[in-house]
Amino acid sequence: MVVNRLFAENRLIAALIAYVAIGVLAVLTITDTKLRAGTLLILALFAVKSVLRRKDVLHPDKSSSDPQ
Numbered sequence: 620m621v622v623n624r625l626f627a628e629n630r631l632i633a634a635l636i637a638y639v640a641i642g643v644l645a646v647l648t649i650t651d652t653k654l655r656a657g658t659l660l661i662l663a664l665f666a667v668k669s670v671l672r673r674k675d676v677l678h679p680d681k682s683s684s685d686p687q
Contacts, residue, residue, distance in 0.1 A: 631673050638666045 642662050649655040 627673065631669060634669045635666060638662050638669075 642659055645655060645658045645662070649658060
C-alpha cells in the first residue's frame with residue numbers, strides 16, 4: 620500500500636500548493652480588505668480540512684467512531 624500512501628501525500632501537497640496559489644492571487648487582486656480576509660479565511664479552512672482528512676485517507680481501517 621506504499622503506492623496509495625504516496626499518491627495521497629502527493630494529492631495533499633498539490634492541494635496545499637493550490638490553496639497557497641489561490642491565496643496569493645486573492646491578495647493581489649481583491650482590494651476590499653473584508654472580502655480579502657473572508658476569502659483567505661475560507662481558504663485556510665479548506666487547508667485545515669485537507670490536512671485533518673489526510674489521517675482518514677492514509678489509515679482507512681481505523682475509524683474515529685470506533686470505541687477503543
